[in-house]
Amino acid sequence: MANEKLAVLVNTFGSSVISVGREVGLEVVLNKAQVSQGVKVTDICAASLIGVVGSGIQGTAVIMLDKSGFSSVVNAMSGGMIAPNKQDPVAMSVIGELSNMVSGRSLTQAALPGMDVTPPQLIAGESIQNVPNQSAGIKSFTLPFTVNPAGTLYLVLSFNAS
């Protein structure tokens, strides 16, 4: 049962990145061949984390972007109005907004009762790595998306299903 919920969440989060992206003018393609268990990201400069709790599940959904991916997302979502500077809280909040929309959409679609989310936590830096949690019972999944015109967006999901 817990595994079923996890599968539902991985699927709805993955499809929500694509459908939300389409609505905000951001073209993303899931690299199906590179979807993997565990955390596999490279060259991350910006991340937005959302905590997901409820229905016997505790976990996090993280959107991570490399430099080109960050530029592409900020450009697309702001219509070119905001410069993609990761030191600028306004540019970073664009990433937070994207993860808000993705998590809202996917939890609605997952239709699991009593799920609640935290506001996004925004992280900027260099060579950010999301280190897999070593605790037993926590499963992580990495979904890499190619972003148009350039860059990579990673969706990293980590859930502890009781």
Add this chain to the structure above:
Amino acid sequence: MANEKLAVLVNTFGSSVISVGREVGLEVVLNKAQVSQGVKVTDICAASLIGVVGSGIQGTAVIMLDKSGFSSVVNAMSGGMIAPNKQDPVAMSVIGELSNMVSGRSLTQAALPGMDVTPPQLIAGESIQNVPNQSAGIKSFTLPFTVNPAGTLYLVLSFNAS
């Protein structure tokens, strides 16, 4: 009422860092003069984020460490048995364990009904910045602690109280 809950959480999280630290052999001192609203951290190389949801509150508690602080925490908590290498998931999981203990202790002390937490998300990198969320209604607080023998541990709390 919401502000009261926030004050309780900031106090219990702050005191839990000190009391948990003492129990695991980690001496930390709160720099009271530098406690501030907003996010003020520098030179962060490792972070552990926990989502906190329930009782009308959604938010995150983040422990952030500079290089010396990371070494001091891993040394103290592992009794010198684990090398403080932030590429090593085992060393990073020490930070996750610290934030688990701190959030568990502080939510017990806060005695707010129905609070739930996510497992820690571990982030390693260079010059990590926690960018304040621009949304209205989200309040952030930074509590800097001096770590013995060297380094700084920042506790960054961001809450959206409805």
